[in-house]
Amino acid sequence: MRFGILCWLLITATPFQLTWGQVLVKGNVQSQNQQALSAVSVLAYQVTSSDTVLIKYAITDAKGFFKINLPKSEKTHLIKAKALGFADGILWVSPTDTLLIHTFTLAPKELQLREVVVKSQMPIQVKKDTVVYSAKAFADGTEKTVEDLLRKLPGVKVN
Secondary structure, three states: OHHHHHHHHHHHHHHHHHHOOEEEEEEEEEEOOOOEOOOOEEEEEEEOOOOEEEEEEEEOOOOOEEEEEEEOOOOEEEEEEEOOOEOOEEEEEOOOOOEEEEEEEEOEOOOOOOOOOOOOOOOEEEEOOEEEEOHHHHOOOOOOOHHHHHHHOOOOOOO
């Protein structure tokens, strides 16, 4: 009889012990047209008057769901949902919260890329019956003599 009561107490008390001293934040992330967003970073920060420190993170699954267990604290927590091409979603967690279920709805955000110009010079040029090598393309600063540089040129053998 005592064993049965002890087992019953352990079974019923274990879930409460696992969540004691924690704040459970869970929910999902979706776009403005109610489509689930997968692979979104959900970041949990601990906020103080002088600093903001990342303490936990999660990545949303294929259906947009996430779950983060935060340590109970007397400080405020900030939860951010971040995805490329979307504005950040923000949720504040107060020290008195124990369970939060939240849906982040992220708005599209344009990302303007600057122009990229690629300039290159071919290290090897073939002109009719002549092969021209650009020595700068093969030099790395370890050469002491011209012979060292010639050894690095493809197709050139030095005896």
